[in-house]
Amino acid sequence: MKKALVIGGGAAGCTAAHQLMLQGSWDVTLVEGSSFLGAGVRTFWYGGHPYTFGPRHFLTQNKRVYDYMNAICPLRSCADHQFITYVERDNAFYNYPIHEDDISQMPDNDLIAAERKAAVGVANAKNLEEYWIGSVGQRLYDKVIDKYNKKMWLVDDNKRIDTFNWSPKGVTIKSGPRAAWNTAMSAYPYAPDGYNRFFDVTVEDVNVLLNTRIKRFDIQNRTVWIKDEKLSYDIIINTISPDELFEQCYGELAYIGRDFHKIVFPTENVFPEHVYFLYYANDEKFTRLVEYKKLTHHKSPTTLVGMEIPSLNGKHYPLPFLSEQELARKYFDLMPDNVYSIGRAGSYRYGLDIDDCIEQAMIMAQQVKEGGRDYPVPMEIWRV
Numbered sequence: 327m328k329k330a331l332v333i334g335g336g337a338a339g340c341t342a343a344h345q346l347m348l349q350g351s352w353d354v355t356l357v358e359g360s361s362f363l364g365a366g367v368r369t370f371w372y373g374g375h376p377y378t379f380g381p382r383h384f385l386t387q388n389k390r391v392y393d394y395m396n397a398i399c400p401l402r403s404c405a406d407h408q409f410i411t412y413v414e415r416d417n418a419f420y421n422y423p424i425h426e427d428d429i430s431q432m433p434d435n436d437l438i439a440a441e442r443k444a445a446v447g448v449a450n451a452k453n454l455e456e457y458w459i460g461s462v463g464q465r466l467y468d469k470v471i472d473k474y475n476k477k478m479w480l481v482d483d484n485k486r487i488d489t490f491n492w493s494p495k496g497v498t499i500k501s502g503p504r505a506a507w508n509t510a511m512s513a514y515p516y517a518p519d520g521y522n523r524f525f526d527v528t529v530e531d532v533n534v535l536l537n538t539r540i541k542r543f544d545i546q547n548r549t550v551w552i553k554d555e556k557l558s559y560d561i562i563i564n565t566i567s568p569d570e571l572f573e574q575c576y577g578e579l580a581y582i583g584r585d586f587h588k589i590v591f592p593t594e595n596v597f598p599e600h601v602y603f604l605y606y607a608n609d610e611k612f613t614r615l616v617e618y619k620k621l622t623h624h625k626s627p628t629t630l631v632g633m634e635i636p637s638l639n640g641k642h643y644p645l646p647f648l649s650e651q652e653l654a655r656k657y658f659d660l661m662p663d664n665v666y667s668i669g670r671a672g673s674y675r676y677g678l679d680i681d682d683c684i685e686q687a688m689i690m691a692q693q694v695k696e697g698g699r700d701y702p703v704p705m706e707i708w709r710v
């Protein structure tokens with residue numbers, strides 16, 4: 327049997343291990359630095375309430391990915407989900423993404439309408455700020471986008487955000503029925519422990535080493551040191567930050583992390599019906615609140631809300647800066663044949679969600695079978 331090493335036991339790593347095992351010709355070892363699989367997608371409990379680190383809502387356009395997750399962790403539809411954003415200067419909650427109906431209710435809607443009419447477009451936009459102002463004008467940008475993105479990326483100028491999924495048509499403000507906003511399948515596992523079964527089933531026949539952080543690599547020879555033992559593999563699937571595989575020889579890749587707080591409220595629910603997430607677009611330090619019951623349907627006279635505060639703790643968000651993307655590319659270029667790098671950190675791409683990590687792992691396994699390779703696995707998904 328050929329030997330495969332998977333580095334990291336999150337959604338990407340566990341799916342990769344599973345997909346290789348399904349081929350029947352691989353002896354797969356998965357190493358995970360922490361004491362559990364799943365990373366932030368794993369369900370834990372606080373005050374009896376199940377929660378994950380941030381929402382981990384399953385949203386996908388890909389039926390194959392949906393069916394794969396649904397077969398392992400049966401999914402309940404969350405098609406009713408709504409996200410709203412609080413704008414302090416209007417003292418109002420608006421739909422997020424912004425909807426035409428919200429704009430028409432804003433106190434300065436006439437000025438916004440005039441600015442939108444005069445907007446110069448995005449043909450010459452070089453960064454997030456120019457893109458938004460060129461699309462919708464200064465006021466709407468100031469209200470909803472400016473402060474949110476500065477705190478999200480810990481920058482004092484949104485001009486630093488110079489690579490993201492921008493459309494040549496500019497920002498589209500949705501209109502019409504809310505249900506048409508999002509064509510993705512929206513779901514969450516029925517099980518009280520969320521996705522945990524996924525991280526058991528996918529590695530059933532895999533040699534899993536927990537509490538094992540690889541620190542020494544000789545990637546050119548597909549060799550690593552695991553607990554001081556030098557081991558070589560036929561293929562390596564990496565899901566951690568690519569700079570770590572090369573002793574950060576070109577410099578360290580930057581990430582934004584998260585501080586996470588759990589708050590129990592003494593009422594059955596705190597958010598309005600159908601509202602799963604609240605975004606905050608002002609000076610408060612937090613970006614997003616999530617009421618977990620909306621996802622989990624947990625029954626309790628109290629309710630649990632999670633609060634996310636951007637920080638430098640953890641490698642959760644690769645930066646949408648061209649300079650960092652180019653640095654990541656230099657590391658991808660160092661990777662030899664039969665070394666794949668997938669997942670959010672492994673691809674160094676913000677916007678890679680659970681479904682995207684699964685899809686990437688499936689594409690990777692197909693490439694392994696066919697003897698191909700591409701870095702990162704080709705999926706151009708950028709969202710800011």
Ligand SMILES: Cc1cc2nc3c(=O)[nH]c(=O)nc-3n(C[C@H](O)[C@H](O)[C@H](O)COP(=O)(O)OP(=O)(O)OC[C@H]3O[C@@H](n4cnc5c(N)ncnc54)[C@H](O)[C@@H]3O)c2cc1C
Nearest residue numbers: 334336337338359365380382383539540642669670679680
């Ligand atoms: C706060 C937050 C909320 C999110 N909410 C959603 C959401 O609602 N819906 C959605 O679809 N997506 C969401 N995402 C994104 C999605 O969950 C992630 O993109 C996805 O789970 C990443 O999986 P991964 O396997 O690429 O990486 P990870 O889950 O980060 O897994 C990498 C693993 O590698 C391990 N590791 C690191 N270094 C080493 C080492 N040297 N040796 C061994 N192991 C190591 C880590 O411990 C970790 O377990 C969210 C992300 C965040 C940060």
